[in-house]
Structure formats: structure tokens, C-alpha cells
Amino acid sequence: MQDRDREFRAYFEARAAVVRRTAFLLCGDWHRAEDLAQTALAKVYVHWGRLDRSGRVDAYVRKVLVRAVIDESRWRGRRPETVVEAVPEPAEAATGVEEAMDVRRALAALPPRQRAAVVLRYWEDLPVAETAAALGCSEGTVKSQVSKGLGALRRALATNRTVLWEGS
Amino acid sequence: MSDEVRDMIKAALADEPASGLEFERVVQDGRKRRARRRFGVLTTAAVGVVAVAAVAVSGTVASSSAPPASVLSTSPTSVTSSVAPAPGCAAPAGMGGFPDQPRGSATPEELAESARLTEAFAGFALPLPAGVEATPLRLCAIDASWGGDFGLTGDRTVIVYVRPLGRQPPGECRWFTPETQCSVRALPDGSTARVTVEPGSEATLATADVWRGDGTYVSVMETGGTGSKNRVLTDDQLVAVATAPQLKVQWVGRAVPADPSNRRAAELDQVLAGALPPGLTVERHLPSDEAALRFRVSQGGYRAAATVTDAEGRGSVMVTVDVPRDGEPTCRDRSACRVVELAGGRKATVETTTEDGLIRRHLYGQAADGSRLTVQSSNVADMGPAADRPTRPTPPLTEADLIRIAELPGLHW
Incomplete structure (x- = not known):
């Protein structure tokens, strides 16, 4: 095996699952996330x-994922079918899979850029500046998108659950 | 706050299915992309120099040269106004841009066909716009297929690839990017043409694939260097090149499998319908999902994966059908693995492994046409952050179930 492949394998084994999860949070479909x-x-x-050499591998991956998801959402917007569901009705207290479904539906209801901003800031734990770089927008826009995104998630999930964040 | 939000987001991953990401496939995909990218850069560099010396007359290609080596060269010196017949050549192993990876060598018969095709194409009047000139095309052996490229005025390159049709049915449109445009049309001679245009951020790719009535498959792709987005050839002109009679391959090729398609995936759904044991139901990830095991085109093959449930709990099932290839499944030194014989004498390996309460069952087999089959089941539905713990005592499918699914008559490419 070439050095390139050996080094890349180490990265793949360490990060492939994480990349797949981030992709899922961005697109809401495990099959699509895998692609x-x-x-x-x-x-x-x-x-x-x-x-x-640049140490920017993860940043590059995030940018590729975000662009693909946002581009795809534009594309789907011009097609008859859509994967984005309406904001769900308030649910009963949920645990496990039900909770997963609630959160997933709430995330899916966010506009793609808002969803990406929330996922990158709070799942990938990126600073605002890096989130802005991945999204290709200003830091002010990131803050605005995150605020709106969290607000929408809060409204979708608040019923029967403790409001986990305030004033965001 | 961020930890709480993170925990909330994490909850969305609670039923993460088993990953189908494979290192080898990612690397294979990466190598193709890398080769195509490198090829574009090299070609552009060569064309940039060649354009100065090219003596082609507008609307025709210049006669091909006869470099001494039997290996394709991207050197500008390979382009002259010589009219000597070109010898056969083999595309270098690292050259990308073709559907196949070149072997880097060729049999005498492949070299002879390379020479014949190159000479024949030199006599084809290219349908070029006014003021556009083309460099010669040499079609070099790849792997029971032939390919090469010619440059066009305007920093554009046309990559031509031909092979025997091998009974391959015409392909269908697939959209690789949101901007991709694709159409399929039947031609008067019974051929089928598919034109795909991918704008892309680096360069616009326009490809005409023609499954020809004369038994040849031809792919003609116009591309360019980084930033090259203005096409020179129209869709019709690409199709005209791909239907050039001079590109008919006089070669007995091997059978070529069909491209993966959504249509075939839907057919495979019917094959798999009712294959799960009674009592098992497929979970829906979203209310809009169908509660059924569905195939989809994924990573060049077909995959159906789902979390299934019965009174014992939740578990996972995955069935994949990959393109037919030579070879036979083997256990090598895996002690828990055994070789079984499927209907028709086909071989398969079956293995059940247990680790920390996680039980996974795998079957690797082949369909009669050589399709690679994988049937898997485990007693864990969760593979994510909160995963790696059994969600039922045993996998929902027994080894006998795996074998029964692998033996389904219609489960093949």
C-alpha cells in the first residue's frame, strides 16, 4: 500500500463515522448521508x-458536505418531491427512538443553511468564524442563522420537554 | 447551553444504522477523481502547446502521427502533419478520464485494433463550428476497450472511449449534482444516446454516451482545464462524433453489466418483497417512509438496509447486490466462517460473530451471473454514540434466512 493510502486509511478509520453522522444531521437521510x-x-x-500538510482536512470535509446539502436542497426545490417535512405537531414526552424522530423532524424542518449553521456550531462545536468559512458567509449571518435555527427547534420541541436553552 | 443543544442533536442519531462506508470504495472513487483531474490538467497543458503547431483544417482532423513508442504520449511532439499510419498503442496505467482504468499494456490484437480505429477515425469529418480546429485522435488500448483525446481550439479537450457493447442495455439518466442536465433519446438507426452536462465548479463536462445498434458503445466527453466552462461542441455534435461509423469496434468483447439504475432497484424491491420472516416489520425513519426493505443505488451497487422489529426487539438487516465480477467467496483463516453451497451449486460463506453481546451474521455469495451478494443481520439497531449494545437477544435473521435470501432467483444485478 502506498504511503498516501496508508495515511488516508488512518484518517478514514478515525473520521468516517463522524463524517457520516454530520452528513446525516445535515441532510436527514442515512442513505444520502452515506453517499x-x-x-x-x-x-x-x-x-x-x-x-x-495544511491540517485543514476536517474543514474541507465540512465545506464539501455543507455545499452539497445546500445545493441539493436548491435542486429539490425545483422538483416536485421534497424531503423536508412540516414542523411537527407538539409531541408527548418522548425517549429513545421517539425523541430521535422528534429531533430529526425538527431539524429537517429548518431551512438548509439554518440547519447547517446549528449542526456546525453545536454538533461539530465550531467557532463562529469557522462555521462562517464552511458556510461561505459572514460571521453575523452565522449568528443570525443559529439564532433563528435554535428558535425554531425550541418551538418544535418545547412541549413536554424542558426548554434546554434560552435567549439564544 | 451548547452541551444541552449538542445532547439534543445527538438524540437524532439514536437509531444510526450500520455503516456501509468502505475504505476500498472510497479510495477507488478518489483515484478515479484524481486521475480525471490530473488527466485534465495534463491534457490542457499539452493542448496549449499543440494548438500552435496543429495543422488541422477546420472541420477535419489532421492525420495522426506515428510515434515510435507503443505507449500513448501526451507530448506535443506526438502531433505532426505526418500521414504515416499510426501503430497501435496502450494507454498508460495511470491515465484517467475513461470508464475503465488502463492496464498499461495491450495484447497484439488490442494494439492492432488501436491502430485500425485510429486510422479509421482520421478519415472522419468532425462536425466542428467555424474557426475551431482539432488535433488528431489516437485511440489506445485500455482494457478490451480503446480511448484517447483530441484538443479543440478554446482550451477544450474531447475524450473518446469505445468498446464492444457486450450486450449492455442502454443506460438511464442519473443526476450526480443538482446542476446536472441529462436526456436520453432513441436514434433512427436503433441506437440510444444519452447526453449529460455537468457544469461543475472547475470545468463543464458534456458527455454523449451512445449504445449503438452496430454493437459498439461510445462515450465522447468534452471537458477542459480549470475554469474552462464554455463548451465548443453542441449536444448534437457530440452525438455525431459518438455515432461515427469509423468508431465501430471490430472486436469480440466480454459481456458488460448494465449501469445501476433506479428502475432495476425497483425490480429488486419486488424480489425482496416477502423475504423477511413473518412477524418482522421494517421501521420507518420518517412517517413518509415505506415500511418495506427498499433497494437504492448506492456506491455503484444496490443496497437495502433497515431496522426491523418483532416481539424480541429491534435489529438490523442489510442486503447488497454488487456488479458481477470474477472470483469466489472464501473464508480464508476466519474460524467462525464456513462455506455453504447455494442452489445451483453456487458457493457462499456464512459467518456469525459474537463480541460483547453483539451478534452479527454475514453471508457473502454470488448470484448465477456473478453478482456479488451480501446479506447481513445483527442484534443491534443502534450503532451510534449510544450504540454498540444489543437491542435484542439474537439477530432477526438466522443463517438459514440469510441463505434463503441469497437464493432468491431474481436477486442479481
Whole structure:
């Protein structure tokens, strides 16, 4: 195996699952998430030497994922079918899978950029500046998108659950 | 606050299914992308120099040169106004841009076909716009297929690939990016043409694939260097090149599997319908999902994966059908693995592994046409952050179930 492949394998084994989860949170579909993750990781392989030296591999992956999801949402917007569901009705207290479904539906109801901003800030734990870089927008826009996104999630999930955040 | 939000988001991952991401497939995908990208850069560099010396007359291609080596060169010196017949050539192993990876070598018969195709195409009047010139095309052996490229005025390159049809049915449109445009049309001679245009951020790719009535498959792709987005050839002109009689391959090729398609995935759904044991129900991730095991095109093959439930709890099931290939499943040194014989004498391996209460069952087999089949089941539905713990005592499918599914008559590519 070439050095390139060996080094990339180490990255793949360490990060593939994380990339797939982030992709899922961005798109809401595990199958699609896997395709997105494969594409992002294949692109990393293409640019491995440069990315590895720069230490920007994860940032590159995030940018690929976010752009793909946002582009796809635009595309779907012009097609008859849509995967984004309406904001769900307030649910009974939920645990486990039910809770997962509630959160998933609430995330899916967010506009793609808001969803990406929330996922990158709070799941990937990125600073505002890096979130802005991944989204290709200003830091002010990130703050605005995150605020709106969290507000929408709060409204969707608040019933029968403790409001987990305030004033965001 | 951030930890609480993070925990909330984490909850969305509670029923994460088993990952189908495979290192080898990602690397294979990456290598193709890398080769195509590198090929574009090299070609553009060569074309940039060649354009100065090219002597092609507008509307026709210049006669091909006869470089001494039997390996394709991207050097500008390969383009002259010589009219000597070109010898056969083999595309270098690292060259990308083709559906196949070049072997880097060729049999005498492949070299002969390379020479014949190159010479024949030199006599084809390219349908070029006024003022556009083209460099010669040499079609070099790839792997029972032939390919090469020619440059066009305007920093554009046309990659031509031909092979025997191999009874492959015409492909269907697939949209790789949101901006992709695709159409399929029947031609008067019984051929089928698919035109795909991918704007892309680096360069616009326009491809005409033609499954020809004369038994040849031809792909003609116009691309360019980074930032090259203005096409030179129209859809019709690409199709005209792809239907050039001079590109008919006189070669007995092997059978070529069909491209994966949503249509075939839907057919495979019917094959799998009713294959789960009674009492097992497929969970829906969203209310809009169908409660059924559905195939979809994924990573170049077909995959059906689901969380299933019965009175014992939740577990996972995954069935994949991959493109037919040579070879036979083997246990090698895996002690828990055994080889079983499926209907028709086909071999399969079956293995059940247990680790910390997690029980996973795998079957690797082949359909009669050589399709690679995988049937898996585990007693864990959760593979995510809160996962790696059994969600039922045993997997929902027994080894006998795996074998029964692998033996379904219609489960193949």
C-alpha cells in the first residue's frame, strides 16, 4: 500500500463515522448521508497531500458536505418531491427512538443553511468564524442563522420537554 | 447551553444504522477523481502547446502521427502533419478520464485494433463550428476497450472511449449534482444516446454516451482545464462524433453489466418483497417512509438496509447486490466462517460473530451471473454514540434466512 493510502486509511478509520453522522444531521437521510460522506472522503483522497500538510482536512470535509446539502436542497426545490417535512405537531414526552424522530423532524424542518449553521456550531462545536468559512458567509449571518435555527427547534420541541436553552 | 443543544442533536442519531462506508470504495472513487483531474490538467497543458503547431483544417482532423513508442504520449511532439499510419498503442496505467482504468499494456490484437480505429477515425469529418480546429485522435488500448483525446481550439479537450457493447442495455439518466442536465433519446438507426452536462465548479463536462445498434458503445466527453466552462461542441455534435461509423469496434468483447439504475432497484424491491420472516416489520425513519426493505443505488451497487422489529426487539438487516465480477467467496483463516453451497451449486460463506453481546451474521455469495451478494443481520439497531449494545437477544435473521435470501432467483444485478 502506498504511503498516501496508508495515511488516508488512518484518517478514514478515525473520521468516517463522524463524517457520516454530520452528513446525516445535515441532510436527514442515512442513505444520502452515506453517499455524501463517500463523496467528501473521496475528494479528501484526491487532495490528501495538500490537505494533510495544511491540517485543514476536517474543514474541507465540512465545506464539501455543507455545499452539497445546500445545493441539493436548491435542486429539490425545483422538483416536485421534497424531503423536508412540516414542523411537527407538539409531541408527548418522548425517549429513545421517539425523541430521535422528534429531533430529526425538527431539524429537517429548518431551512438548509439554518440547519447547517446549528449542526456546525453545536454538533461539530465550531467557532463562529469557522462555521462562517464552511458556510461561505459572514460571521453575523452565522449568528443570525443559529439564532433563528435554535428558535425554531425550541418551538418544535418545547412541549413536554424542558426548554434546554434560552435567549439564544 | 451548547452541551444541552449538542445532547439534543445527538438524540437524532439514536437509531444510526450500520455503516456501509468502505475504505476500498472510497479510495477507488478518489483515484478515479484524481486521475480525471490530473488527466485534465495534463491534457490542457499539452493542448496549449499543440494548438500552435496543429495543422488541422477546420472541420477535419489532421492525420495522426506515428510515434515510435507503443505507449500513448501526451507530448506535443506526438502531433505532426505526418500521414504515416499510426501503430497501435496502450494507454498508460495511470491515465484517467475513461470508464475503465488502463492496464498499461495491450495484447497484439488490442494494439492492432488501436491502430485500425485510429486510422479509421482520421478519415472522419468532425462536425466542428467555424474557426475551431482539432488535433488528431489516437485511440489506445485500455482494457478490451480503446480511448484517447483530441484538443479543440478554446482550451477544450474531447475524450473518446469505445468498446464492444457486450450486450449492455442502454443506460438511464442519473443526476450526480443538482446542476446536472441529462436526456436520453432513441436514434433512427436503433441506437440510444444519452447526453449529460455537468457544469461543475472547475470545468463543464458534456458527455454523449451512445449504445449503438452496430454493437459498439461510445462515450465522447468534452471537458477542459480549470475554469474552462464554455463548451465548443453542441449536444448534437457530440452525438455525431459518438455515432461515427469509423468508431465501430471490430472486436469480440466480454459481456458488460448494465449501469445501476433506479428502475432495476425497483425490480429488486419486488424480489425482496416477502423475504423477511413473518412477524418482522421494517421501521420507518420518517412517517413518509415505506415500511418495506427498499433497494437504492448506492456506491455503484444496490443496497437495502433497515431496522426491523418483532416481539424480541429491534435489529438490523442489510442486503447488497454488487456488479458481477470474477472470483469466489472464501473464508480464508476466519474460524467462525464456513462455506455453504447455494442452489445451483453456487458457493457462499456464512459467518456469525459474537463480541460483547453483539451478534452479527454475514453471508457473502454470488448470484448465477456473478453478482456479488451480501446479506447481513445483527442484534443491534443502534450503532451510534449510544450504540454498540444489543437491542435484542439474537439477530432477526438466522443463517438459514440469510441463505434463503441469497437464493432468491431474481436477486442479481
